[in-house]
Structure formats: structure tokens, C-alpha cells
Amino acid sequence: MKVAISCSVLFALFGLGLAQQNQNPFAPPSASMHYAPDRTCDLVHLRVDLDVDYSARKITGVAVNTMTPLRKGISDVTLHAGTGLDIAKVTVNGKQVAFKHEGRLLLIHTGPVAKGVPLEIAVSYSAANARGRSFGGGGGGWHWINATASDKNHIGFWTQGESEYNSEWVPTWDYPNDLTTSETRTTVPADWNVIGNGVLVSEKLSADKKKKTFDWKMDQPHATYLLSLCGGPFDIKKDSWEGVQLWYVVPRGHADQIDASFGHTKDMLSFYSSVLGVKYAWPKYAQDAMWDFGGGMENVSATTLGAGSLTDAKDGWFRMDSLNAHELAHQWFGDLVTCKDWGDIWLNESFATFMQCLYFEHSRGINAYQWEIYDNLRGYLNEARRYKRPLSTKMYPNGDAMFDSHTYPKGGDILHTLRCFLGDENFFAGLNYYLTKWRHTPVESAQLRRAFIEATGINVEPFWAQWIEKPGHPVLEYSWSYENGNVKLSVNQKQSTSDGTPIYDIEAHVDLLSSGGSHDVRTVHLSKQEDTFKLPCSVKPAAVILDPKQEFLREIPDHQFSAEERRAIVLYAYSAPDRQDAFNKMLANPSQADIDAASKAVMNDSARFPALRSVDALAALEKPELRSLWLHEIDSLSVDRQLQSVRALARLPKDNETIARLRKLVSDAAPTQVCVAAINALANWDAKGNIDLFKNAEKYKDRRGAIKRAADSAIEKANGS
Numbered sequence: 001m002k003v004a005i006s007c008s009v010l011f012a013l014f015g016l017g018l019a020q021q022n023q024n025p026f027a028p029p030s031a032s033m034h035y036a037p038d039r040t041c042d043l044v045h046l047r048v049d050l051d052v053d054y055s056a057r058k059i060t061g062v063a064v065n066t067m068t069p070l071r072k073g074i075s076d077v078t079l080h081a082g083t084g085l086d087i088a089k090v091t092v093n094g095k096q097v098a099f100k101h102e103g104r105l106l107l108i109h110t111g112p113v114a115k116g117v118p119l120e121i122a123v124s125y126s127a128a129n130a131r132g133r134s135f136g137g138g139g140g141g142w143h144w145i146n147a148t149a150s151d152k153n154h155i156g157f158w159t160q161g162e163s164e165y166n167s168e169w170v171p172t173w174d175y176p177n178d179l180t181t182s183e184t185r186t187t188v189p190a191d192w193n194v195i196g197n198g199v200l201v202s203e204k205l206s207a208d209k210k211k212k213t214f215d216w217k218m219d220q221p222h223a224t225y226l227l228s229l230c231g232g233p234f235d236i237k238k239d240s241w242e243g244v245q246l247w248y249v250v251p252r253g254h255a256d257q258i259d260a261s262f263g264h265t266k267d268m269l270s271f272y273s274s275v276l277g278v279k280y281a282w283p284k285y286a287q288d289a290m291w292d293f294g295g296g297m298e299n300v301s302a303t304t305l306g307a308g309s310l311t312d313a314k315d316g317w318f319r320m321d322s323l324n325a326h327e328l329a330h331q332w333f334g335d336l337v338t339c340k341d342w343g344d345i346w347l348n349e350s351f352a353t354f355m356q357c358l359y360f361e362h363s364r365g366i367n368a369y370q371w372e373i374y375d376n377l378r379g380y381l382n383e384a385r386r387y388k389r390p391l392s393t394k395m396y397p398n399g400d401a402m403f404d405s406h407t408y409p410k411g412g413d414i415l416h417t418l419r420c421f422l423g424d425e426n427f428f429a430g431l432n433y434y435l436t437k438w439r440h441t442p443v444e445s446a447q448l449r450r451a452f453i454e455a456t457g458i459n460v461e462p463f464w465a466q467w468i469e470k471p472g473h474p475v476l477e478y479s480w481s482y483e484n485g486n487v488k489l490s491v492n493q494k495q496s497t498s499d500g501t502p503i504y505d506i507e508a509h510v511d512l513l514s515s516g517g518s519h520d521v522r523t524v525h526l527s528k529q530e531d532t533f534k535l536p537c538s539v540k541p542a543a544v545i546l547d548p549k550q551e552f553l554r555e556i557p558d559h560q561f562s563a564e565e566r567r568a569i570v571l572y573a574y575s576a577p578d579r580q581d582a583f584n585k586m587l588a589n590p591s592q593a594d595i596d597a598a599s600k601a602v603m604n605d606s607a608r609f610p611a612l613r614s615v616d617a618l619a620a621l622e623k624p625e626l627r628s629l630w631l632h633e634i635d636s637l638s639v640d641r642q643l644q645s646v647r648a649l650a651r652l653p654k655d656n657e658t659i660a661r662l663r664k665l666v667s668d669a670a671p672t673q674v675c676v677a678a679i680n681a682l683a684n685w686d687a688k689g690n691i692d693l694f695k696n697a698e699k700y701k702d703r704r705g706a707i708k709r710a711a712d713s714a715i716e717k718a719n720g721s
Contacts, residue, residue, distance in 0.1 A: 001162055001296060001403065002326040026389040026396055026397070031396050032395070032397075034342070034399075036176075036340050037177070039178055040071070040077055041067035041068055041074070041077055043179075043180040044066045044067060044118065044180060045065075045181045045183075046065055046181070047063070047182070047183045048183070054157070058126065058127065061126070062122055062125075063125070065120075065173070066119070067121060068118050069113050069115050071115055072114075075111055075112045079106040079121070079171050080104050080175070082169070084129070085125045085171065086128075087101050090106075092120070093119060094122075097109055129144065140165025141168025141169055142159055142168060142169040145157060153253055154251070155232055156230070157230070161224065161225035163399035164399060165225070166227050167224075179223055180221055181219055182217075182227055183216065184214075185214070185216075186231065187211050187212070188211065189210070190205060191233060192232055193234045194216070195216075195228075195286050195288050196214065196229050196302060197216055197299060197300050197301050198283060198284070199218075201215040202214075218300065220282065221440045222300040223335075226300040227299070230288040230304060232290075234249050234252055235251070235255035241266045242279070245283065246285055248261075251289065254307070260312045261311050263318060265328070269328070271359060271362050271363075272332065276431055281331070281336050281439075283301065285303075285331070287305055287327075288305065290304055291307050293306040294306050298330030303330075305323060314670070314671055314703075316671055325356040326353065326355070327352070329352040330348060333351035334347070334352065336439055337438045338441070343395075344444055346406075347443060347448060350414065353408050354411075354413075354416060357369055357373060360372050366576075370550055370611075371577065371613060373413055373416050373550055374550065377553065379405050380553075390470055390471050391414060392468050413553040417553050418463060421507075422452070422458060426455075430452035433451045434448050445468065466504055466505065471500050472496075472499065473495065473555060475554070475557065476491060476494065476546065476556045478491045482537070482541070486536055487544060488532070489532070489544065489546075490530070490531070491533075492530050492531075493530075504526065505527045509522065510523075510524055511544070511548035513545060513548075513568050513572060514542055515568055517572035522535050543569050545578065566585060569582040570598060571597060571600060576612075579611045579612060583598055583601060583615075584617045602629060603632070606636065606637065608637040610636075614644065615633075615645070615648070616644060619651060620651075626648070627658065630649045631645075634646055634662075639674065643671070646662065647677055654686065659686070663693055666682070666693050668699075668701075675707050679711055679714050680710060682714070683713070683717050688718045690718075697710070698712065
């Protein structure tokens with residue numbers, strides 16, 4: 001699940017809200033020890049027959065749970081069923097039996113059953129909700145999509161299972177420590193579609209042609225929280241990848257957004273399958289964009305996504321890639337191999353977060369990867385100021401609370417740290433072993449640790465002990481001096497250890513960077529609260545950078561680089577965030593040397609995803625002599641750089657060349673934000689002189705109508721309104 005970070009954005013937000021109410025919700029009395037519940041039976045197969053009455057906002061169904069008793073002496077079986085379900089009857093192997101529905105537990109009296117002999121437990125039920133709201137908790141369960149005045153196709157429903165909410169619409173075993181195959185047969189209005197898990201076995205029209213039944217079947221085992229149904233009037237584009245069916249599903253009327261939203265799905269499938277050495281495991285992959293849904297949810301073979309995340313080509317470079325890459329990664333981490341209990345949800349979510357970063361490294365380059373790692377760090381640190389907890393823990397308030405910024409960004413960066421510690425060959429060998437050995441199995445953190453040890457021979461127990469099983473992170477302070485042909489480096493670990501945070505044992509790197517851009521990278525071993533190192537160096541470095549490639553999760557809050565260091569860093573540092581930080585700080589009160597270095601850095605930074613993701617600090621100087629730089633940068637491969645450059649030009653006095661260049665950007669082919677910025681600049685300079693352009697721009701289409709609004713405003717200005 002993902003909130004611009006997966007299992008559903010809704011629950012991650014819930015966890016953050018809980019943290020704000022209580023400084024540490026992961027300590028008693030708010031938290032208590034949680035373990036996966038005991039099972040009396042193994043759930044083998046789940047079949048659901050469901051009739052959806054949209055007008056009455058009611059579902060009626062029969063859920064058949066095929067289960068095998070795990071031990072002798074069993075005469076009662078427990079399933080989960082939400083309080084909103086009306087249970088009509090229960091049969092076991094065709095015979096009606098007694099049951100109790102207490103809270104979310106459905107207690108079924110089977111009578112004495114034999115170990116290993118399958119039971120077919122059929123539960124007949126219904127659920128109604130005239131107001132059209134979800135009758136699940138926390139946004140989960142079943143959700144009705146209600147019509148709007150402006151869109152008659154804004155109707156339908158979706159389900160949301162994580163953490164334990166699928167039992168709000170189907171009685172079953174609703175915990176990830178048991179996996180099952182499944183089949184859903186769903187009857188809806190005849191002009192709707194239903195997307196489920198697995199493959200579409202059939203779709204049958206009723207005799208009166210008013211209803212249609214969709215039969216979806218998944219023959220591979222999965223956790224029940226990954227069961228999914230999405231229904232409504234859709235536009236669907238179908239494709240395939242290496243024998244896997246691909247379904248791109250959007251609300252009816254939005255087919256024009258499919259390619260820009262999902263155009264990199266095949267590349268993601270190829271990349272993940274290749275780098276992990278494990279091919280995508282399921283027979284299809286559907287991406288279902290649904291109204292009212294936030295973020296994304298990695299239902300097995302059928303991810304649900306928020307329709308609000310759909311994009312068009314004019315929004316920029318595949319703006320939905322982050323969400324799509326995160327959810328697709330779950331099809332390996334979370335779906336193929338599933339955490340056994342919520343205390344180890346990092347095995348799902350941290351991996352999806354990291355794998356999305358990894359995909360960006362593949363598709364967008366090292367700058368994009370470094371920025372993702374950095375943004376993860378900032379997201380985690382915001383939460384760490386309120387509370388800290390181990391990444392893997394049994395101590396938590398409830399399963400939903402685990403979907404926080406420790407599980408997502410911190411866990412993603414810890415996996416980046418592990419990658420740097422092991423090296424790519426060993427890291428991906430361990431992941432391949434893990435996914436292969438534990439395929440279709442609920443697992444714990446220790447099984448991943450064991451996979452790395454068995455695959456590589458490297459004992460990662462010390463890594464687990466300090467990074468995964470303890471709270472906190474390194475907080476570093478360092479200083480250096482140059483004397484007698486040596487760099488003297490002092491590094492202090494400043495983190496408080498009172499909450500269980502350790503003094504870290506880290507093999508770190510230091511870059512002795514020259515003014516000409518040559519790198520001399522040394523290794524230092526941090527293991528004490530205070531460490532001092534003497535690094536022989538024949539010439540004084542222009543800058544000394546600890547952890548120059550951002551290889552481990554850490555905070556260096558108080559370090560201040562000198563002006564000379566910043567000029568070297570902005571031009572040559574390995575780390576894009578380090579270069580951006582130097583850029584911003586050197587321009588707060590710049591010398592001409594600083595401006596020259598910053599301008600050179602911008603000119604040299606020409607990738608589609610540049611190291612400097614903001615040049616606003618240079619633009620804010622409003623230097624007319626930088627006009628040629630900004631005119632050059634409006635042709636950048638980076639849409640963000642184009643936008644920032646137009647805005648930089650808008651801060652300068654108008655001239656004919658600039659007006660001519662910006663007029664060309666008021667185009668139906670230009671990125672939406674760039675076109676809008678050009679309209680705004682021209683309107684401020686000479687609204688009447690450009691009114692012809694604005695009237696033409698009123699006809700341009702973009703997803704949210706931003707160009708037309710900007711053009712209308714410019715025309716009003718031209719007319720003196």
C-alpha cells in the first residue's frame with residue numbers, strides 16, 4: 001500500500017495520526033505484545049458468490065471456506081466476520097450448524113472433525129448500507145462510489161482488505177498467517193465490469209440481460225487481505241507481457257489517460273523480474289484506478305489505485321511511476337512472500353518503498369535514486385522527533401498503527417543501507433534466495449536474515465541487531481583539519497541511547513574532494529561515541545565529506561561547510577542532495593564566485609532528472625546577466641527545470657527575445673505547468689500585446705483545466721477587468 005508512500009494510504013495516515021496523539025504509541029500502556037493468532041484449520045480455498053444491488057447499496061453472498069483441521073480434538077472453528085454482516089446461516093459439508101457472531105468473530109460449531117479431512121464451511125450473509133458509506137472500519141472493507149451531478153459514471157464499488165478489513169464484506173480467516181486460493185463470482189448491472197484476482201474464467205449475461213456475473217479465479221495461494229473486487233463502468237485497455245495479461249482499468253471516460261499513467265508497467269515488470277531473478281508470479285496484472293480511493297493497494301494480481309493519481313502526458317515525465325512502481329513491487333514483497341503478522345509489515349512495505357527507489361535508479365538515473373533515499377530520510381526524521389521504535393516489533397497498539405514512517409521511508413532506507421553494506425551481487429542474491437525459498441509462505445523477519453546468511457555466507461545478525469531490532473538512527477557530528485600532510489577527522493555519534501538506540505558500528509566512507517573535482521575516497525570504521533582518524537593526504541582538500549554517497553541512514557544536523565567547500569560540493573559532490581544543500585546555502589548571501597559556481601553547476605546539470613531539483617535560490621537573485629542561462633534552461637529535458645527557468649525569466653525585465661521564446665511555450669504540446677507559467681509571465685509583461693495567444697490557449701485541454709484558467713485570467717487582465 002502507498003501514500004505517495006502501500007497497504008493503503010488510509011492506514012499509513014491513521015498510524016501517523018495516532019503517533020501525533022501519543023508521543024510514543026509503541027510503548028506501554030498504548031502498546032502491548034501482539035502475536036499471530038492460533039489457527040485450528042488451514043484455509044485451503046475461498047469461494048465467494050456475491051450479488052451486488054447498487055441501488056439498494058446492499059450485497060448478498062455465500063462464502064465457502066474450504067478448511068483442513070490442523071490437529072485432533074477440534075469441534076469448533078473460528079472465522080472473521082465484520083459487525084456489519086448479517087449472517088443468515090452456516091453449513092458444514094452441507095449440514096446446517098449452530099454459530100455465534102460475536103464482534104468480528106464468527107464461532108462455528110462443527111462437531112468433532114478429523115485432522116486432515118477437509119471441511120466445506122458455507123456462510124450465507126448480507127450487508128446493507130443505505131447511505132452508501134463503507135461499512136468497514138478505517139476506510140477498509142466495502143466502499144460504495146456514489147454518483148456526482150457532473151459525472152453519471154462516478155458510480156461503483158471497491159474493496160480494501162489491509163490490514164484486516166476484507167472480513168467486513170466476506171466471512172473468512174482474515175489474518176496473513178494463512179494463505180489460500182480463491183474464486184469470486186460477482187453479479188452486477190449488465191453495463192458494469194468487475195475486476196478480481198487471478199484470471200477471468202467467464203462473464204455471463206443474465207436471461208433478462210439486466211445483470212452480468214464475473215467469475216475470477218486465483219489458483220495460487222495468497223493472504224486473504226489481498227482479495228479484491230472493483231466494480232463499475234470502466235474503460236479497459238488490455239495488453240500482455242511475457243505471457244502475463246495486463247489490464248489497465250480506469251473510470252469510464254478516462255481512457256485517454258491510460259498510456260501516460262501506465263506506460264512504464266512493462267518496463268517495471270521486466271526490471272523487477274530481472275534484478276530479482278524471479279519472474280512476476282501471477283497470471284495477470286490489473287491496475288484499477290478507482291474513485292474515492294487514496295494511494296494504492298497491492299491486491300494480488302489486481303492493484304487498486306486512486307483515480308486522482310491518473311495523469312496525462314502534459315503533466316510531465318510519467319508522474320504516476322512512483323505509485324505504480326511501489327505497488328507492483330508488492331507483487332513480490334507482500335504478495336508472493338507475505339509477512340506472518342503486522343509487526344513485520346516492513347517485509348512488505350519497506351521493500352516496496354526501496355524497490356520503487358531502485359526502479360527510479362534504473363529508469364531515471366542516480367540523481368533520482370539519491371533524492372528518493374534523501375526524501376525517505378526526511379520523512380522518517382519528521383516522525384522520529386515524536387517517537388522511535390524498532391523496525392521489526394511485537395509491541396504495537398494495533399496492526400494499522402504499523403503503517404507509519406518507520407515502516408515506509410525508514411525501512412526503505414535501511415534496505416538501501418543493507419544494499420551498500422553487502423554490495424549488489426550479495427544483496428540481490430539474498431533477495432532471490434528469500435523469494436524462492438519462501439514463495440507462497442507467511443514469514444518473519446528472521447527468515448529474511450537467514451536467507452541472506454545462507455545465500456552469501458555473510459552473517460547479517462549484527463546488522464539486524466542494530467538497524468532492524470533496535471530503535472533510532474546515527475546522529476553524527478564531524479569536523480576536520482589539515483596539518484602536516486594529514487587530514488585529521490573527528491566523528492562523534494550524538495544520538496541518545498536512553499531509548500535503546502545503539503552506538504552504531506559502521507564502515508563509512510569519506511571523500512577528500514579537490515577544487516578541480518577529483519575524488520579521494522577513504523574508508524573509516526565508526527564504532528565508538530567519539531572516533532578520530534588520521535588520513536594521509538599530500539594536498540589540502542577543498543572539501544571533506546562524510547558518507548559522500550549517502551550509503552547509510554543517518555542524520556548530520558549541525559555540520560556547516562565553508563564557502564570554499566560549498567563551491568567544490570555544488571560542482572562535484574557525488575550526492576545530489578549535498579549539491580542542492582550547498583547550492584541553496586552559498587546563494588543565501590553570495591559572492592560573485594558563488595554565483596559563478598552556481599551558474600556553472602546549473603549549466604552542467606543537464607539530465608532529465610538533474611542533481612539540482614530546484615534552482616530557485618539562483619533565480620531569486622534576479623540577476624539580468626543570468627538571462628542567457630535561463631533562456632538555455634527552458635529547453636532542458638527536465639520539466640521542473642523548464643518551469644523554474646520560465647519563472648526565473650518572469651522575475652527579470654521584459655525583452656523581445658524572452659517574449660518570443662515564452663510565446664512558443666504557450667502551446668498545446670508544452671507541459672501544462674510550463675505553459676501556464678509562460679502565460680502568467682506574458683500577462684504581467686504585456687497582456688494586451690499577447691491577447692491573441694491567450695485566446696488560442698483557452699482551447700487547450702489539460703487534465704485539470706489549468707491552462708484555460710490561466711488564459712482566462714490573462715484575458716481579463718488584457719481587458720482591464
